[in-house]
Every structure is written in C-alpha cells, then in structure tokens.
Amino acid sequence: MSLSRLPDDRVLVVDGDARVEIAATDLPGLVDEREAEQPRWVWDDTARWYPPLLASGVRIGRCHDLRLAHHLLRRAPAADQALLSGEQSELWDRLGPTTPTAPALFASDDPAEHLRADLEDARQLAVVGASGEASRLRLLLAAESSGALVAAEMTFAGVPWRADVHDRLLTELLGPRPLRGMRPRLLEDLADQVRQALRSPDLNPDSRTDLLSALRRTGIDVPDVRASTLRAVDHPVVEVLLRYKNLAQLAKTNGWAWSDQWISAGRFRPSYQPAGSSTGRWSSNGGGALSLPAQVRPAAVADDGWRLVVADVAQLEPRALAGMSGDRALAASARGADLYQSMADDGAVASRIEAKMGLLGAMYGATSGGSGRLVAALTERYPAAFGLVEEAARAGERGEVVRTLLGRGAPRLGETDDVDPDDPAVDPAGRARDRRAYGRFTRNFVVQGTGAEWALCWIADLRNRLWNLGATGSLVERPHLVFFLHDEVVVHAPASLADDVVSLMEQAAATASALLFRDLPIDFPLTTSIVTSYADAGKAGTGTE
Template identity: 70%
Template sequence: MARVHLSRLPGDRVQVVEGEHYDVLDITALPSYVSGREAVDPPRWVWDDTARWYAPLLAAGVRVERCHDLRLCHRVLRRAPAAAASLLDGEQSDLWDRLRPAEPTDPALFSADDATEHLRADLEDARQLASVAASPESARLGLLLAAESASALVAAEMTHAGVPWRVDVHDRLLTDLLGPRPPRGARPRLLEELAAEVRRILGAPDLNPDSHPHLMSALRRAGIEVADTRRSTLQRIEHPVVEPLVRYKQLGHLFSTNGWAWIDQWVGDGRFRPVYQPAGSATGRWSSNGGGALSFPAQVRSAAVADDDWVLVVADVAQLEPRVLAGMSGDRALARAARGADLYQGMVDDGAVATRQDAKLGLLGAMYGATSGESGRMVAGLTRRYPAAFGLVEEAARAGERGQVVRTLLGRGCPALGGTSWDESPDAPPADLDDQDRRRRAYGRFTRNFVVQGTAAEWAACWLADLRNRLWRMGGDGAAGPRIDVRPHLVLFLHDEVVVHAPASLADQVVAEITAAASAAGWLLFRELPVDFPLNVSVVRSYADAGKPGGTAPVDV
C-alpha cells in the first residue's frame, strides 16, 4: 500500500511526498487531492497529528480509509521496550518529542511560529518504520501502531459527527432541578435557596458554600469536625445541615459542569462535540480535553436523543479487563470460565469460589493489588486455581517494585519509575529509604494494573478500528454519499462502551456488526486462546434508557 506523506509548509502550503515523488499544494486544494486518491486507490496518509489534518477534510466532506499518526506512534515507540528508541533520533527528533495534539475545534490547520508546525513527515516515518522493522516483536508493534492511528481517525470522526443532543430536553432538566436560567455569574434560584438554608443552619450569614476553606471554618464553628466535605463524609454525621449541604453540592456540581454554560460551549446544531484524546493516558486509554465526554454524567444523559427515525445502539463489554487478563496470560481455566455472559459466575460454576462476589473480589484484588482483608484472602485462593493469570499480574507488580518497566501485550511500555504519568509528585526526591520503598511499592501497584488495563485499551482500539469500517460499508457503494453522519456512525466511546447513531431500519444489522467486531478484536489479539467478549446491547432513542429492560425506549418529545 502506498504511503503518502503530508507536511505543513509556511504560507498555507502542503508538502506531498510519495516515494520519490514530491509535490507542493495550496492548502485549499488538499481536500480535492485527498478525495481523488481515496476514490481510486486509498493510500495510507502519513501526517504529524490526525486531529490537525483530518478535521478540515471531514468538514469538506472527505473521509480517509487509513492513516499513520506520527505523533501517537512516536510516543509509543519512544517507550516500547521492544523498540530501539535510538532509531528515532535524527533531524527534528527533539521536536517530535515535544509535539502535542492539536485541538480539533481549532478552525486553522496551521498555527503560527511554533517550531513543531513544520515537521517533515517523510523523515519521521522512515525512522519509525526502521524502528519497527528492527524490533523482535515487529508484528505486534505494527498492529499497535495501526490500531492507535485508527483510533485517531475514530476520534476525529466522532467530534465531527457529534452526539445528537436535545438542548430543549437539557434545558428542561436544568430548570426542573435548579430553577430558571440565572443571569451570568449568579446562582440559579433553587441553588441559592439551598445556600441560604445552609447559612441559616450554620449561623454564617456571609458564608460562600463554594469556598472549601470558608465552608470548613463554618462547620467547625458549628461544632462539626470533618476531614473533608465529601458526601460520604458528611452523611456519616447527624446534623440538620447535612441534607441541604449535600443537596447543594450535588446541584452545584451539575450547574458548574453540565449547566447552561456547558450547553453554550459544547453543543451546536443539535450536536454535542467533545474533544477526545486517543491514548491520552499512560495505559493507552482515551481521555477528554473538553466537554467531559469520558465521564458522561447520568443526570444529563436524557438529553442525548437520536434523530427522528434514528436510534442509538449502545454496547458495552462485560468484564473487559478480567477477560483480557485470561487471554494475555494464556490461562485456559480462566478463559473457560469467561465463556458466556458472566465471567464471575463462570468462576463459581467452575468451582473456584463459592459466590459471584467472591470471584469479583478476587479478580479485582489481583489486578489492583489487594493484599489484606477479604480481597486478599480470595486472591490467595484463586492464585492456585488460575496460576497463569494471577501470576502475570503478580510478576508485573514485582517488576515494578524492582524499578523495571513493564509492557502490554502489543508492546506499549509503561512510564519509568518517577514519571509524571503515575506518580503524583515525581520531582520530589525520596527523603529516605522508607520513602524510596513506599514509592517502589506504589509503582508496583501501577505496573500490576498497567499490563491489563493497557492491553484492554489495545483490544478496544482494535474493536473501534474494525467497527468503524464495518459501519462505513453499510452505506453501500457510496450510495449514502461521502459524509460520515448520513450512515451509521460512532458518536461516543467510553473505554469499554460504544454508542452508534444509526437509522432505525438498520439497528439489527448494526448490533450484528458491533458483536462481530468485538469477536474479531478478540481473535486478533488472543488467537491462540479464544476468549469470549460478550456485549450488553441496547437499542434506544435516549442514551439515558441504555441498559434498561424493554428494548427500544421511547423519548418524551
């Protein structure tokens, strides 16, 4: 397959390099050039950052089939234990180390005067190809880089299409809970009434309940000694201020994070368009730079409503990380227990534990490092039953305690001891030997979970990449046109859950394709030991109804 390198040049120009062929285009000519190549023989587009290049193409109605995201792949190869990082060194390599993701909401393809704006894609791609080719695990690394790049395409397409959003439903929800929309800078009426009640009960007429120091001082003056103002902490005390204060904090959080200002900033033309960051965390999990898409609050999900004659197909994987652990460790006994919808119940049926809760405590304890209490007891017993799986995470923890890095199934390396991706205060030097020991144990807990969570992220990336193409093919020979949003398309991804916006007439076919893509991802990663990845699937009009019994749920419009 041809690799076409696109690099930004000063003056709104684009350098195009394909093998020995070199050309320069005006930026305005790029959509037609890319569209023409895609129509004849789609290449792999190689560029510095997908969010930067793909957003303008999508806005022009151009979809690309494949890409290689040099920024994401550079980060993977720099840290991958099986790749020689030195092969990435050369002209501009320090700039590639510094390159940060573009914001897809930025209307400009180019920004001014940054040294990282004019990087040579062809030079960096040659170094990355050499690094992968020299690796003893080139096939796995190649798959990881392809999945990483496909994730970037998915993220850009989801931002472009957006989650269908009913502003009237959201506004009605806020009004019911908070009162009418207040003037800018003021509290809603019901929130202000709760603040007044808290002031009255505490005898603090000037209290600002949004100020943590002020609130803690007022509580102490009222004889209430608490370490913090979390709901769980407040609800352990008996005092008349608890109920209005907890309610104030709940509604205040809604107002500040998903209130009217959130609608103004993130919703337009009936779509919520968050800013996604594929592989935004050390494990490869996605993060969100805006809109809170990866911590979608239940309180406002009722506003995510499919278009007329369309539905939302919501699918999440049951117990993803334990299933991934079974596959990557090659533990056949745990893989047998994972066959079916409930892995934990499978462990009970296997005779490993007495109850489903015991199975859950043991597996989660192993992955997160529980060594005491009921979880610790379960871990000890299950280690004998599933030695390969439990041994894998235990060895990852021991490696971390020795200060060693660990890797995922496809080769993503974890940050080194003291790196900012795991340690809250990496710049603080250890004070003494006890502190060094504490930090190594903390790093061991991080590496224990990293191997599983990171491999789960790899499985999810393969799932997304395959599903993206399956949904596109449902348009059929271009009959639905080149646009993403006129055929079934992904609109949301939350670690182990996807949401597809689809014509109601294609709902059953979409469910089948989501399920087939999950099975294909499992085979791609764990082909020597097939592991089931069953899905919980809902076909609904409103995202709030996902997971509820009764199939397709109506929406009050």
C-alpha cells in the first residue's frame, strides 16, 4: 500500500487498483485500522512519514523506504538501471534524507515533495524481479527499510537520560556552566597552563594555526596538532595540551549546548541516518549518537523498575568475512567467543595477537612488514577468505565495481572526486596512487558492508521479537531498542523481562546468520550486560576485541 504526498495537506493512497485521496490528518487512523492486515507500507522516506504516526500512537510492522532503496539499486551491480528510469526518476536520484530541521510533512510545493510512490515502487519491483540476484536484493531492501523503522522508533523513544547527572559530570570535568561564548573555568585554567608552557600569553589553543606557531616557537616542529602526533613529542606541554583538547572536544560536542538541544523529557533523542556511509553503516545527522563519549555515559540511566540491556558482537567483520567467503576453515575458527584465539589454537599462527594482526591486515590492506608476512602465511590456511579480500582489492585497482554479499555496490573509482583518474591529463603516478587507494577501500568495503547487512538483519528481527515480548501496551511501554552503533545495541526493558531480552538478542543473531550465510554455520557471539547505567555495560570485558 503506497502513500504519496499531495498539495494542500492531502495523501494519495494506492492499494492495488484502488486509489483514494485523504486528508493528512486522517492518515494515522487509516494506518492504524489497516495495520491489522500486516500491509507493506510504501513511501518516499521513513524519516518523514513514520514520526508523525508514532506521535499519534501508531506503530507499523513493515515498510518499503523508496529513497533508501532507490539509491541502493542505483549502485547495485545486479540491477538493470534502465528499468529504474522513468517519470520523476531524476527527482528520486536527487532525493536526500530528511533532517531534524526539514520542513513539515506537506510544507513545500517543490516537485520533490510530491513524488509518486506507486510509480517508483513499480519500477523497483521490476528491477528486483529482473535481477539474477533477486532473493538477495529483496532481503537487502527489506533489511534496509526495517532499519529505517528502527531509526525512527529509537529517536521517538529516546535513550533514558538524566540531565542532572549530565550537568554534574560536566561541572566536575569542566567547571560550572559558563556564560555563552565563554570557556568553563577548569577548561580556561588548562588553557592558561598551555599558554604558560608555550610562553604565549595571548594564545588561543582552539586555533590550529596559532597553536602550531606557538609549538614551533618553542622548538616543537610538528606537521599538525593531532593527538597521535603530539603523543610522540617529549615535552611537558603535551600532557596538559592533550587534556585540554579532550575536554574542549567534550564541551563542544556533548556539553551544555548539546544537552539543551538534544535532551528533552528525560530522553536523548538523536537523529539517525541509515545507510549514511557507502558501506551501509549508519551515521548521525543530528545529536552525534554514534560518538557518545564515555565521560557522559553515566547520564544514560534506565527508568525506575527498568534496565538497559546492552549487547555487542565479538569480531563482527572477521566473522562476516568467513561467512561471505564460504571459508570453512575460518568458519570453524569463528565458532565460539574468540575467533583470533581459535585461529592460534588451530595452529594457523603462533599467538592471538598474530591472528588479529594478520586478519585485520588482510581486511585493511597491510601488505608489508610484520602484518604483510602474517597475511601471506594465513592465506595458505584460509585461502577463500583471504582470496576474497585480495580479489576485491585487485578489482578496485582495475576500476571495477565490487559488492557486498547481498548486492550493495561500492561507489565507483573517482565518483566522489573532482578529477577522473582515467583522464589522460592526470599524472600517471597520481593515477596509480589513486587506484591503489581505491583498492584498499574496496578490500574493506566488501567486508564492512556485509557486516552492516548482518547487523541490519539482526536489529530488524530483534525489533519484532521485542514487540511480541511486550504483548500489550505502546512502543515505549514494551521492551524497545534505544541505541544502535554498528555492532552494539541497547534495549530499554522492564527489569522483569531483561533476561528474556538477552535471549531474544541471541536468537535474533542466529536468525541473521542463517539469513545471510544459509548452510554455513557462523557464530556471532554476543557480550551482554543488564545494567542501570550505560556506563556500567561490559565493564568486565571478554578479551575478544
């Protein structure tokens, strides 16, 4: 059942051959009534349609996000691009994600605001149906759309957040809340210490140019002021400067202004962007949820009588590599909690650290030095897995498109650059350098992208299991997802159901593995914690990083 925006706050509803126009204000009632039939809701952007439904108390089971699907199919090697073209297709090509500052649902007369969902849906169905990899693409599009539902629900529900705890943490680290435009007192004290150490009384340590000049005047000749560069410098200023930079970043990204904007009614409500990166990994287009620092995590506190159930996957991408390559030897090592230790126990290498260095070296292109020697040795033990990433790298260097297990295509060589690497005017050495760099990208793309696909299937299945566990009540009255970060999820659940949630997390992980890797059993063990504060999650550690 497709929904299209029309002028004058109207909605076009297409259900098979039936077409009807309704007022936007009547949409929640229609969706709530038809949801019992378990329809597939089709719309241009979940982030625009779903939040008003959630605010009206309506939760849906399935959708098809045309915007996400369109951009995915545009890059998919198995998709016939000619079938994706037609009326309004150029507008779909340009359609970007809804942002927190986007206008209201029907506020604009821009043609892109009134796209025909039924026409685009028919084209996408034709593209998938004609593909030689239809089943994989269907799974990928379903997982992508389910992820969009999860993103909207997590923003709606929010992470339980104690603003008073957050303020106390900031005060302890930075000093009392300052006037707008001023540094907190303790941060200003550190700035003064930096000025004294560098004998630069007027120095603004937030200015990269000024700081570099002050460092060089003191005899510290560094190319930049990155933390990794400064740590290699033997000078008393380094310790205090690194502390200043760390706390200044905290004040900027998660300080009082951030709290004013993103914390409301006891909840942190960031805005997620599914498929925000080319590999399918999420990003954040508001609130910075994907970089929540440890200093403020104690403010994430479950409601009274509730718990935060946290789960993260051990070594997600190496396990995804084992599954997508069909390498049974590596799959055998992946059984159990620590893949790297299993590789060492099997005699592939002498130690766990060598297993980790070799496998990560293969995925990230470390072909020289110690990692390079380990890659060569491990290739003999795991030829399918190591051969897959090597071929992906070579394909990238040839300028070919690579793809994930389910069919997401990588951006082409030069697609995001201003210069075409095949242009004869480009310096040959520069062209070769660009191709090697793209080969390193494609080497990792196939693995990271497949890992993202597994994670999408995991959270999509977990979402439905949590809804059924609650039995009755609204979304926020049942166990519900509140946070997702690549290989980690957080569920807010009544304390009495927390153990059940752990079991559902494990079941959903097994389901995701079976969906992607079929007959090749790949373990995706979880490290789980049931805590009151997010800061307490995983403190014991497992040694499986």
